[in-house]
Amino acid sequence: MTDSSTNVDLDALAADQASTPLVELRSMTLQFAKQTILNNINLTIPRGQTVVVIGESGCGKTMLLKSIVGLIKPTSGQVLFAGQNIHQMGDVEMTRLRRKFGFVFQNAALFDSMTIGQNVAFPLVQHNIASGRRLSRIISERLAEVGLPDNVSHKRPAELSGGMRKRVGLARALVLNPELMLYDEPTTGLDPIMSDVINELMMRTRAGAGVTSLIITHDMRTAKKVADRVVMLYPFARLKPGESQIIYDGAPEGLESCADKRVKQFVNGEAGERLMELRKSAFDGFDETPAVADKYSR
Amino acid sequence: MSSVTQAETQSSVLPEPVYRWISDWGEMVVDALMTLGDMAIFSWRMFVWMFKAWPRKGTILPNFYHVGVLSLPVVALTGTFIGMVLAVQSFVQFQNIGLESRLGAVINMSLVRELGPVLAATMLAGRVGSAMAAVLGTMRVTEQIDALTSMGANPIHYLVVPRFLACILLIPALTIMADFMGIVGGYFYSVVMLQIDHYQYLNNSRQFVGGWDFFMGIFKSFFFGGTIAIVSCYRGFHCQAGAEGVGRAATAAFVFSFVLILGIDLILNIFLDAVYAAIWPQGAKLF
Numbered sequence: 001m002t003d004s005s006t007n008v009d010l011d012a013l014a015a016d017q018a019s020t021p022l023v024e025l026r027s028m029t030l031q032f033a034k035q036t037i038l039n040n041i042n043l044t045i046p047r048g049q050t051v052v053v054i055g056e057s058g059c060g061k062t063m064l065l066k067s068i069v070g071l072i073k074p075t076s077g078q079v080l081f082a083g084q085n086i087h088q089m090g091d092v093e094m095t096r097l098r099r100k101f102g103f104v105f106q107n108a109a110l111f112d113s114m115t116i117g118q119n120v121a122f123p124l125v126q127h128n129i130a131s132g133r134r135l136s137r138i139i140s141e142r143l144a145e146v147g148l149p150d151n152v153s154h155k156r157p158a159e160l161s162g163g164m165r166k167r168v169g170l171a172r173a174l175v176l177n178p179e180l181m182l183y184d185e186p187t188t189g190l191d192p193i194m195s196d197v198i199n200e201l202m203m204r205t206r207a208g209a210g211v212t213s214l215i216i217t218h219d220m221r222t223a224k225k226v227a228d229r230v231v232m233l234y235p236f237a238r239l240k241p242g243e244s245q246i247i248y249d250g251a252p253e254g255l256e257s258c259a260d261k262r263v264k265q266f267v268n269g270e271a272g273e274r275l276m277e278l279r280k281s282a283f284d285g286f287d288e289t290p291a292v293a294d295k296y297s298r
Numbered sequence: 299m300s301s302v303t304q305a306e307t308q309s310s311v312l313p314e315p316v317y318r319w320i321s322d323w324g325e326m327v328v329d330a331l332m333t334l335g336d337m338a339i340f341s342w343r344m345f346v347w348m349f350k351a352w353p354r355k356g357t358i359l360p361n362f363y364h365v366g367v368l369s370l371p372v373v374a375l376t377g378t379f380i381g382m383v384l385a386v387q388s389f390v391q392f393q394n395i396g397l398e399s400r401l402g403a404v405i406n407m408s409l410v411r412e413l414g415p416v417l418a419a420t421m422l423a424g425r426v427g428s429a430m431a432a433v434l435g436t437m438r439v440t441e442q443i444d445a446l447t448s449m450g451a452n453p454i455h456y457l458v459v460p461r462f463l464a465c466i467l468l469i470p471a472l473t474i475m476a477d478f479m480g481i482v483g484g485y486f487y488s489v490v491m492l493q494i495d496h497y498q499y500l501n502n503s504r505q506f507v508g509g510w511d512f513f514m515g516i517f518k519s520f521f522f523g524g525t526i527a528i529v530s531c532y533r534g535f536h537c538q539a540g541a542e543g544v545g546r547a548a549t550a551a552f553v554f555s556f557v558l559i560l561g562i563d564l565i566l567n568i569f570l571d572a573v574y575a576a577i578w579p580q581g582a583k584l585f
Contacts, residue, residue: 069448091452098450109445112436123449172449 028077055233102173110157117153163194366468377476381483402499403506405484414477419522423555431551434534469523
C-alpha cells in the first residue's frame with residue numbers, strides 16, 4: 001500500500017467519523033414497572049451542536065440524559081455514541097467511554113467527603129491522567145475558568161453557595177476535556193445573574209473546544225441564549241394515541257411562532273387550562289372507601 | 299378487565315380478609331426472594347471487582363481507620379463489661395453446685411467461642427454498618443453515586459470493595475480485642491471481687507479453653523464482617539429517596555446484619571463442630 005492510498009483511507013475515515021452523529025437515540029423506550037416514561041424516542045445530535053431539551057416536570061428529560069450516559073438502561077431501542085451502542089458495552093469499555101462525557105448534575109452532586117480541589121481532581125486521579133504539581137495546576141486553572149479563586153479548593157462543598165457549587169460541578173465535568181457535555185437543569189435555583197453566568201460558561205465551553213452539549217432546562221432565557229436547537233418533550237401519559245413524544249424540534253427562534261398550543265403555553269409560561277385538568281384528574285381519583293378514610297384519622 | 303374478573307372470582311371463593319392475607323404474604327415472599335437474588339448479584343459483582351482491580355490506598359485507608367481504629371475503644375469497653383457480667387451471672391449458679399473454681403473455664407470458653415466474635419460483630423454492625431448504609435444512601439439520593447459512575451468510576455469498586463476489605467480484614471482484630479478485654483474483665487471480677495482462687499481460675503481456663511476455641515471465634519468473625527459490609531452497602535445502594543429513606547436504610551442495615559450474624563453463627567457452629575468431630579474423634583485439642 002502506498003503512502004498516498006494510506007492518506008486517502010485516513011481522510012475517508014476522518015470524514016466518516018465527522019459525518020457520524022455524536023449521539024443517536026433509535027426508538028428508545030423507557031419504562032419503570034408499568035409506567036412508560038419515554039416512548040419510541042428518535043433523536044440525532046450532530047457533533048458541535050448545542051441541543052436544549054425543554055418540557056414540563058416529569059416528562060422524562062433527566063431520564064433521557066441518564067440513558068445517554070449509560071446510568072439507566074432503556075427498556076428497548078438503542079443509544080449510540082459515535083456510532084457505538086453504549087448499552088452493549090462491557091464495564092471496561094464503558095468506563096473508557098465515560099471519559100468522553102461531562103455531566104453537570106442538577107444539585108452539582110459534589111462528593112461531601114472530599115474538598116473542592118479533590119472533587120475537581122477526581123476524574124484525573126481516577127484515570128491516572130495527572131498527579132503532583134501538574135494536577136494542582138490543572139485544578140487551579142479549571143477553578144479560575146469558572147471564576148472561582150484558588151483558596152476555594154481547600155473548602156468542603158457544604159461551605160459553598162449554590163452558584164459556586166454549580167460552577168465547581170462544571171469545572172469537574174470539564175476537567176477531562178469531554179466531547180459531550182450534559183447539563184441537568186444547570187440554572188435551577190440560581191439568581192438571574194448567576195443563571196446568566198452559567199449560561200455564559202456553557203457558551204464559552206462550546207466556543208472554546210467545540211464541545212457538543214445537551215442541556216435540560218425549564219429556563220426559557222437559557223434555552224434562547226445557548227441553544228442551536230430546541231427539543232420539547234411532552235409527558236407520555238398525556239399524549240394523544242400515536243402522537244410523538246417530541247412535540248417540537250427546531251431552532252429556538254421558531255418556538256414563539258410554533259402552531260402547537262402546548263409549545264406556546266410552555267414557552268410563555270401560561271398555565272391555561274392546566275390547573276383545571278389537574279384538579280379534574282385529582283377529583284376523579286377520589287377514593288372514599290373506609291380503608292382510605294382510616295389512613296388519615298389514625 | 300381480565301384481572302378484575304380474576305380478582306372477583308378469587309374473592310368469591312375465599313373471604314376477603316383471607317384473600318388479602320394470602321396475597322400480602324405472597325407479595326412479601328416474592329419481595330424477599332427478589333431482595334435475596336439482588337443481594338447475591340450485588341455480592342458477586344463486588345467479588346469480581348475485588349479480584350479485577352485492587353482499590354487505591356486513598357480509598358482503603360480511611361475505611362480501615364473508620365472500621366478498625368475508631369471501633370476499638372467501644373469494642374474493648376463492651377468486651378470488658380461482658381466478661382464481668384458473665385462472672386456475675388455464673389458465680390451464684392456455680393457456687394450452688396460447688397464448682398465456682400471452674401468459673402474461668404466457663405467465662406473464657408463462652409467469650410472466645412461465642413460472645414467475643416458476636417459482640418465485636420454487633421458493635422461493628424451498629425457503629426459502622428448503619429453509618430455505611432447512611433453514607434451510601436445519602437450519596438445515592440444526592441446523585442453522588444451517579445456522578446461517580448458518569449466519571450468512569452465503578453461505584454462497587456470505589457465504594458463497596460474498600461468497605462468490604464476493611465470489615466473482613468479488621469473484624470478478627472476487633473474480635474481478639476473483645477476476647478482479650480472480656481478475659482481481663484472476667485478475671486478481674488472473679489478473682490478480685492468474688493475472691494476466686496487465682497491459680498484455680500487460670501488453670502481451669504488453660505485446661506478447657508484451647509486453640510480450636512480461639513480459631514472458631516476468629517474464623518466466624520470473617521463471615522460476620524463480610525455480611526455486615528455486604529448488607530450495609532446493599533441497603534445504602536438501594537436507599538429510598540428522602541431523609542426517611544436514609545434513616546430506614548441505616549436501621550435495616552443493622553437489623554438485617556444482626557439477624558444474619560446470628561443465623562450464620564448457628565450454621566458455622568454446627569459446621570465447625572462437625573469438622574472438629576471429624577478431625578479429632580477422640581476429642582483431642584488443636585494445641
